Amino acid sequence: MRQTCNSDGGVGSTENVQARGITLLSIFVDTPTAEPNPETKLLADFKTDTHLSKVYLAGREYLNKEGQTSVSPLVGKIMQQICTDPTLCPEYPSSFGLPEFTRRATELVLGRDCHAIVENRVLGVQTVGCTGAVRLGAELLKHWYNVSGVWCGPVYLSSPCDDSLAGIFEAAGIQDVRRYRYWDTEQRGVGVQKMMEDLEMAPEQSVIVLSASAHCPTGSDLSQKHWRLLTQLMVRCRFFPFFLLPAQGLCHGDVQQDAWPVRLCASLGMELLCAQSFSHSFGLYGERVGHLLCVLKQSSTLLAVQSQAEKQVRALWSRPSVRGARVVATVLSNPAHHVEWQEGVKSMVERGILVRERLREKLRLLGCPGSWDHLIQQGGLYCCTGLNVQQVEFLEKRRHIYLHPNGCLNPQFCLAAPPGSLQRRHTPKLAVWLCLSTHRIIRVSCLRSPLPSL
Amino acid sequence: FVPGCFSVLVPQATPVAVFKLSNDFKEDPNPMKVNLGVGAYRTDEGQPWVLPVVKKVEKLIVADNRLNHEYLPILGLPEFRSSASKIALGEDSPAIQENRVGAVQCLGGTGALKMGAEFLRRWYNGNDNMKTPVYVSAPTWENHNSVFANAGFEDVRPYKYWDAEKRGLDLAGFLGDLETAPKHSIFVLHACAHNPTGTDPTHMEWTQVAEVMKRRKLFVFFDSAYQGFASGCLDKDAWAVRYFVTQGFEMFCAQSFSKNFGLYNERVGNLTIVARDADNVRRVLSQMEKIVRVTWSNPPSQGARLVAITLNTAELFAEWKDNVKTMADRVLLMRASLQAKLQALGTPGTWDHITQQIGMFSFTGLNPKQVEYMIKERSIYLMASGRINMCGLTTKNIDYVAKSIHETVVNVQ
Numbered sequence: 001m002r003q004t005c006n007s008d009g010g011v012g013s014t015e016n017v018q019a020r021g022i023t024l025l026s027i028f029v030d031t032p033t034a035e036p037n038p039e040t041k042l043l044a045d046f047k048t049d050t051h052l053s054k055v056y057l058a059g060r061e062y063l064n065k066e067g068q069t070s071v072s073p074l075v076g077k078i079m080q081q082i083c084t085d086p087t088l089c090p091e092y093p094s095s096f097g098l099p100e101f102t103r104r105a106t107e108l109v110l111g112r113d114c115h116a117i118v119e120n121r122v123l124g125v126q127t128v129g130c131t132g133a134v135r136l137g138a139e140l141l142k143h144w145y146n147v148s149g150v151w152c153g154p155v156y157l158s159s160p161c162d163d164s165l166a167g168i169f170e171a172a173g174i175q176d177v178r179r180y181r182y183w184d185t186e187q188r189g190v191g192v193q194k195m196m197e198d199l200e201m202a203p204e205q206s207v208i209v210l211s212a213s214a215h216c217p218t219g220s221d222l223s224q225k226h227w228r229l230l231t232q233l234m235v236r237c238r239f240f241p242f243f244l245l246p247a248q249g250l251c252h253g254d255v256q257q258d259a260w261p262v263r264l265c266a267s268l269g270m271e272l273l274c275a276q277s278f279s280h281s282f283g284l285y286g287e288r289v290g291h292l293l294c295v296l297k298q299s300s301t302l303l304a305v306q307s308q309a310e311k312q313v314r315a316l317w318s319r320p321s322v323r324g325a326r327v328v329a330t331v332l333s334n335p336a337h338h339v340e341w342q343e344g345v346k347s348m349v350e351r352g353i354l355v356r357e358r359l360r361e362k363l364r365l366l367g368c369p370g371s372w373d374h375l376i377q378q379g380g381l382y383c384c385t386g387l388n389v390q391q392v393e394f395l396e397k398r399r400h401i402y403l404h405p406n407g408c409l410n411p412q413f414c415l416a417a418p419p420g421s422l423q424r425r426h427t428p429k430l431a432v433w434l435c436l437s438t439h440r441i442i443r444v445s446c447l448r449s450p451l452p453s454l
Numbered sequence: 455f456v457p458g459c460f461s462v463l464v465p466q467a468t469p470v471a472v473f474k475l476s477n478d479f480k481e482d483p484n485p486m487k488v489n490l491g492v493g494a495y496r497t498d499e500g501q502p503w504v505l506p507v508v509k510k511v512e513k514l515i516v517a518d519n520r521l522n523h524e525y526l527p528i529l530g531l532p533e534f535r536s537s538a539s540k541i542a543l544g545e546d547s548p549a550i551q552e553n554r555v556g557a558v559q560c561l562g563g564t565g566a567l568k569m570g571a572e573f574l575r576r577w578y579n580g581n582d583n584m585k586t587p588v589y590v591s592a593p594t595w596e597n598h599n600s601v602f603a604n605a606g607f608e609d610v611r612p613y614k615y616w617d618a619e620k621r622g623l624d625l626a627g628f629l630g631d632l633e634t635a636p637k638h639s640i641f642v643l644h645a646c647a648h649n650p651t652g653t654d655p656t657h658m659e660w661t662q663v664a665e666v667m668k669r670r671k672l673f674v675f676f677d678s679a680y681q682g683f684a685s686g687c688l689d690k691d692a693w694a695v696r697y698f699v700t701q702g703f704e705m706f707c708a709q710s711f712s713k714n715f716g717l718y719n720e721r722v723g724n725l726t727i728v729a730r731d732a733d734n735v736r737r738v739l740s741q742m743e744k745i746v747r748v749t750w751s752n753p754p755s756q757g758a759r760l761v762a763i764t765l766n767t768a769e770l771f772a773e774w775k776d777n778v779k780t781m782a783d784r785v786l787l788m789r790a791s792l793q794a795k796l797q798a799l800g801t802p803g804t805w806d807h808i809t810q811q812i813g814m815f816s817f818t819g820l821n822p823k824q825v826e827y828m829i830k831e832r833s834i835y836l837m838a839s840g841r842i843n844m845c846g847l848t849t850k851n852i853d854y855v856a857k858s859i860h861e862t863v864v865n866v867q
Contacts, residue, residue, distance in 0.1 A: 026730035027673065027704050031577045034740040037747060040528075061524065069524050083516045089502045092494060092718045094473075128561060131751035139604075144460045151460075164747050171572075171748040173606075205460070240460050271460050285525045286755030296461050307467040314470060314597060315604035318564035321721040321754040 038163050038405065046402045054400035057409040062250070062280050062348060062381065067413075071283040072344045074337060078330050082323070093322050095313040096306075097126020097291075101325040104332035105291040108248060109259045109274055116266050116295045121302060123294040125309050126320045130246045131168065133275035133292040137242060138172035139312040140273070140294070140305070141207060144240075155207045155242075156199065158182035160406045162216045162244075165209065180208070183218045183406075188374040188386040190220050196233060204238045212243045212274070213258040214251035214380020217408035221251070221379065227261045231268060241265055243274040249281050251379040253349035255342065262293075271297045278328050280381060281345055287324025349379075355411045356383065375411075384408045471596065471837065479835045487833035488855055490846040493649075493814065494718055495683075495781050498848045505716045505777040507770055511760050521759070525752045528743045530559020530724075534758035537765035538724035541688060542645075542678060542695055542707050549699050549728045556727040556735035558742045559753045563679045563710030564597060566725040567642075570675060570706040571605035572745045573738070578673065579638045584608050587639040589631065591615035593839060595649045598642055598677070613641065616651045621807040621819055623653050625662070632666040638673065645678035645707065646691040647813020650841035654684070654812055660694045664701050674698055674705035682714045684813045686782035688775065704729050711761050713814070714778050720757030785814060788847040795856035801863055816842050820862065827866045832858040 036044065039058065046056045061069045071079070082088065096102060102124030106117065116122050127133040144151045153176030155169050166177045180198035184191030199208065210230075213221050222230065234241055243262050249255040256263075265272050271294075278289040294309070296302055313319070331337040353376065360372045375383055387395070387407040395401040403409045475491040497503045515521060529535065535557035540550065549555050560566040575583045584606050590598040592612035602610050613635070614627025632641070643663075648654055655663060667674060676695050682688045695707055711722040725742075729735045746753075764770045793808040808816055820828065820840040828834045834855060836842045847855060 024730075026734040027578065028729055028734040028738050030580070031734070031737045031741055033737045034744045036740070037744070040743075069522055071523055080516055083512050090504050090508075090716050090718050090720075091502050092712075128750035128754065129752070131747075131749070135749055143464055164751065167744070167748040171745070279525075284523050286523045286752075288750065288752065288754045294461075298461075301461040301464060304464045304466045305461050307469065308464055310470065310473075311467040311600070312604070314564070315600040316564075316568060317561035317721065317750065318597070319562075319719070319721065321561070321757065322719040323756045324754070 042402055042404070045396075049400055051400040054402070055413070056402045057411075057413045058402055058404050059410050059413050060381075061285060061410075061412075062283070062352075063412040065351075069283055069285060072341070074331065074340050074344070075282055075284070075327055078327050078337075082326055082330070088326075093126075093319050095310045095319050096124070097320045098322055098325045098329055100333060101126055101289075101329040102291065104329055105276060105278075106293055108255060108332060109245060109262055109276060109293055110266055110295070111256070111259075111263060114263065114266055119299055121296040121299045123296070123302060123306055123309060125292045125294075125313065126325050127275075127290040127292050128317055128320055129279060129288040129290040130244065130275050130277035131164065131290070132288070132317070132320070133277070133290045134165065134168050134242075134244070135172060136292050136309065136312055136316065137273040137275055137294075138169045138174055139316070140308060141240075141242075142173055143308045143312075151205065152176060153207070154178050154203065155209060156180050156202060157209050158195075158211065158215070160217060160408075161209070178202075182215075183220060183384060185386060185388070188371070188384070189377065190215075190218075190222055190226070192222065192226050192229075196229065199230075199233060199239070200237070202237065202239065205240065206237075207240045207242050208234065209242045209244065210261065212245045212248075212261045214247045214382070216244070216246065216380075217382045217404055217406060218384035219378030219380050219382040219408070220374070220384060222261070224260065227264055231261075231265055231270070234265075235268060235270065241270065241272045243272060245274055246277040247280040247380055248276065249342065249345040250349055250352075250381065253346040255345075266295050269297060271295060278324070282324075282328055282331070282341075284324045284327065287327070288321065289324035289328055352380075352411060355414055359411065359414065381410055381412070382408050383411045475835050475837065478829075482833050482835075484833035486851075486854060488835065488846060488851050490834060490836040490842040490855070492843055492846065493713075494843075494845065495713060495716060495814070496845045496848070498784065498850075500846075500848050500851075502718075503716055503781070505774070507764055507773040507777050508716060508760065510773075511763050511770060514763065515756075515759055523755070526559070526755050526758070528746050528752055529739060530557075530753045531755065531758040531762055533766060534722075534762035535559055535724060537762055538709055538711070539726040541681065541765065542692055542709055542724075542726050543699060543728070544689065544692065544696050547696065547699060553732045554729050554735055556729070556739045556742075558725040558727070558739070558746065559758050560708075560723040560725050561721040561750060561753060562712055562723040563677065563708050564601065564723070565721065565750075565753075566708035566710070566723040567598070567601045567675075567677065568605065568749070569725050569742060569745060570708055571602050571607065572749075573742055574640060574673070574675075574706075575606045576745075577738075577741060578640070587611055587636055589613040589635060589639055589641045591642070591644065591648070593650055594642070594644075595677070602642075607640075615648075616653065616817065618819070621804075621817070622810075623655055623659065625655070625659055628655075629662060629666055632663065632670065632672065635670065635672060637671050640673040640675055641667065642675050642677055643694070645676045645681065645695050646693075647680035647684035647815070649679070649813070650815050650837065650839055651817040652811030652813050652815045653807075653817070655694070657693065657697070660697055664698055664703070668701060668703065674703050676705060676707040678707055679710040680713055680813050681709070682775070682778040683782055683785070686779040686786070688778070699728055704734075711757070714781075715757075715761060715764075715774070717757045717760065720760070721754060722757035722761055785844045788844045788852065789816070791849075791852050792844075792847060792856060795852065796859060799856060799860045801856075801860040803863060814843055814845055816844055818842055818859070820859070824862045824866045827862050828858060832862070834858050 064070045106124040159179040181194040251258045274293040276291040279285045360375045479489045539557045587609045588602045613631040617624035681691045684691045707726040709724040796805040818840045
């Protein structure tokens with residue numbers, strides 16, 4: 001077939017030109033370039049930054065001492081075993097995933113003796129990561145009906161929250177997505193009063209997305225006292241809690257404590273959804289091990305909900321991938337492995353706390369204005385410095401230190417050099433720059449930006 | 455109304471037929487039972503088969519210290535995406551050489567269809583395609599309907615495909631529906647080994663289909679779940695897809711590696727995108743990334759890694775093709791055997807379609823009453839449509855199945 005040049009500059013065959021006639025335009029010609037998601041953009045900016053000592057602190061993963069994601073020796077050993085196990089067959093799993101996995105994932109959140117489990121009013125579905133769990137949950141909610149017809153929202157998300165959350169609900173067809181105030185810049189913690197105020201105004205049967213622990217991206221969580229107040233409010237206003245639990249165990253170093261808010265709601269007989277991920281707690285990011293837990297008020301509704309879940313999964317991804325789930329199930333089903341895993345998680349948390357303390361101490365020694373106690377009060381993967389937009393921009397543009405635009409960072413990335421960066425041990429340097437940025441902005445524009453509390 | 459009980463009004467969804475069939479089979483105590491319903495390969499011992507090349511590559515992966523468990527990029531493993539697209543389009547594809555092919559790693563064939571559907575609903579032919587008709591063959595894999603409907607397409611319609619009387623392709627009906635479809639309608643085409651009929655258009659028939667689709671500006675969405683499995687030859691099975699590319703079509707092709715790699719539970723799929731030029735590909739992929747981000751965020755790594763290593767290593771690639779041929783040959787053998795036995799038994803009707811059809815499935819032509827008889831009286835499980843999975847047949851059960859079909863056809867009308 002002879003090649004010719006078309007008038008639009010594309011290359012095509014002679015036959016194509018003749019056959020297409022005047023249609024030389026692509027079907028996709030009207031498809032615009034999508035706005036990159038903020039995280040992708042930040043990482044791309046970092047990658048094109050040529051500054052020698054640039055630092056990226058907005059990563060999503062837990063890192064070991066070498067600055068790498070890794071799996072524990074236990075997980076590595078189990079993966080080997082699975083690979084050589086002749087009894088495992090490559091069958092399609094059910095749409096709900098591996099039964100052993102969903103059972104253990106459910107027990108991990110609720111506790112084995114939870115009434116809801118005993119009374120057979122829980123449904124567990126293995127999903128493709130936490131995102132998959134939220135998406136499935138959102139799709140299920142569309143089949144919740146109320147007396148006036150199909151439920152269509154609203155869904156309330158914390159401000160701030162993971163930047164993909166709103167999009168997930170919208171993709172599932174729930175357009176009415178609102179925010180409740182969560183992070184209080186002045187207090188550098190959860191502004192509980194404002195949160196409750198916002199939620200009091202929400203209509204009945206609103207779905208409230210709540211972080212059970214290790215809030216993303218601030219790392220700031222409610223106290224148990226505040227959880228009790230919140231759940232009272234939710235019962236009174238007939239709200240539906242949708243929990244996010246992406247790193248159970250990695251907040252307090254204790255799986256029970258991290259799941260406490262979910263267990264509280266379950267013990268009050270509430271219906272709820274809970275999206276879980278095992279990416280962080282097992283280092284299995286690439287395997288996409290997630291779980292959606294549904295706790296129902298009555299066991300009579302279980303079959304209907306189960307049938308809807310199967311239907312939705314079938315149209316999303318049909319069935320999940322098993323490898324990662326198999327590893328998690330193997331660990332959680334074996335008491336010795338379970339203990340070893342929990343201990344591993346605990347030491348990850350201890351390392352995280354150490355970094356935070358080091359950072360806070362450095363800032364104190366530098367005489368950085370403001371209080372930095374919130375750094376050690378927060379838990380989990382993330383940390384919200386409390387820096388404002390201008391200060392974050394200063395760090396990025398002038399010091400080549402990359403934080404989330406909302407001032408949040410992953411303290412683990414301070415420990416060791418991410419790939420591409422020359423420097424190790426950023427904590428001292430970061431502290432210096434955090435301090436300088438705070439000073440500088442105060443000097444330059446103290447009227448414009450809110451001052452950190454002294 | 456129960457306070458705080460949101461789920462009380464959740465309606466029961468109709469169960470998925472093929473899952474129910476599998477369940478019923480499992481619970482059947484009859485030792486002679488045969489499962490001809492499941493859509494997966496089985497050896498002559500009736501067991502699932504881990505391809506030897508897969509076992510080999512799994513060991514390589516586990517032993518490789520350099521491989522980490524980090525998130526894959528949102529669009530998937532790059533070496534998987536490009537090698538998977540090459541498998542569909544051919545290494546010397548003009549589209550690949552002209553740098554106008556893109557790909558998205560997805561969760562199996564279903565995931566690839568889902569991503570393609572979500573994209574098309576948002577961006578194809580103007581911004582909102584809820585009313586754009588999506589045509590799926592009559593009959594088709596029943597999940598096609600769900601995937602497109604759930605993606606927001608309100609108008610999912612059948613196009614004529616299977617002629618029950620002549621037990622073959624209804625070409626005139628097919629072409630007729632292509633002619634009368636509203637312009638820009640989306641057509642889901644089975645690349646080869648049509649599910650559930652096993653009946654593919656001939657090359658000549660494909661050229662006729664392509665001619666109408668080009669003229670009427672219909673969108674080509676191939677579903678390729680059985681490449682290599684149909685004839686035993688990858689290139690032969692990709693003829694239709696490649697022909698459409700040479701005809702200048704832009705298209706989507708949803709690929710599954712579940713069957714031809716036996717990786718059913720690792721969910722390895724790829725959505726191949728062929729566009730006019732690289733810039734269009736780039737823009738499409740940027741939107742795909744957004745869609746992936748709110749569905750599963752990043753795809754799972756294990757299966758894609760395995761496939762990529764296999765496809766990109768010469769000896770492993772050769773071994774894989776050989777494994778695929780092994781599976782395809784067994785299917786062909788079972789087809790020939792079943793047809794021969796029915797002929798020898800003198801079963802009423804013609805049974806040539808069993809050997810003329812291609813791939814895993816065969817539309818036997820048994821009607822619902824006969825199907826029910828087979829299940830209830832003979833514990834042979836097949837879909838109500840009369841579809842059987844040839845892989846469910848073994849040298850040990852084929853006599854029983856042939857005799858049962860004979861008995862059913864003779865006694866039940």
